[in-house]
Amino acid sequence: MNWLILIIAGLFEVGFTFSLGKAKEAAPGTETFLWYGSFILSLTISMFLLVKATQMLPMGTAYAVWTGIGAVGTVLMGIFFFKEPVDVWRIFFISTLILSIIGLKFVSPH
Numbered sequence: 001m002n003w004l005i006l007i008i009a010g011l012f013e014v015g016f017t018f019s020l021g022k023a024k025e026a027a028p029g030t031e032t033f034l035w036y037g038s039f040i041l042s043l044t045i046s047m048f049l050l051v052k053a054t055q056m057l058p059m060g061t062a063y064a065v066w067t068g069i070g071a072v073g074t075v076l077m078g079i080f081f082f083k084e085p086v087d088v089w090r091i092f093f094i095s096t097l098i099l100s101i102i103g104l105k106f107v108s109p110h
Contacts, residue, residue: 002056003105009049010069016042017074021082061108068101 016039023035046066054062075094078084 002053005049006053006057006062006065007069009046009053010066011073012042012046012049013066013070014073014077016046017070018077018081021077025082057108061104065101065104068097068104072097072101 019035019039019042023032023039026032026035050062050066053066072094075084075090079086
């Protein structure tokens with residue numbers, strides 16, 4: 001259950017970075033404030049769930065997985081939604097990051 005909480009926390013990390021990207025693109029006004037509101041809400045939920053997960057998982061492992069999920073998700077969001085470049089090296093290093101997250105799950109005591 002703690003791993004599921006941690007994964008959801010990582011997905012909300014992706015949510016808050018996505019919200020920042022959309023706020024940057026939005027025209028000034030209500031839409032921008034809504035995206036910043038989404039950022040604050042996603043950030044709050046992500047941090048709350050990260051704290052919850054670290055109550056049972058080792059802090060170092062939980063933080064590494066949380067940031068890894070956020071990093072992978074943010075790069076993928078950039079590629080799919082913000083037209084960031086895709087090349088072999090980016091895909092290679094994202095893949096190694098995903099394998100590292102999976103590896104941490106298998107060697108974690110919980």
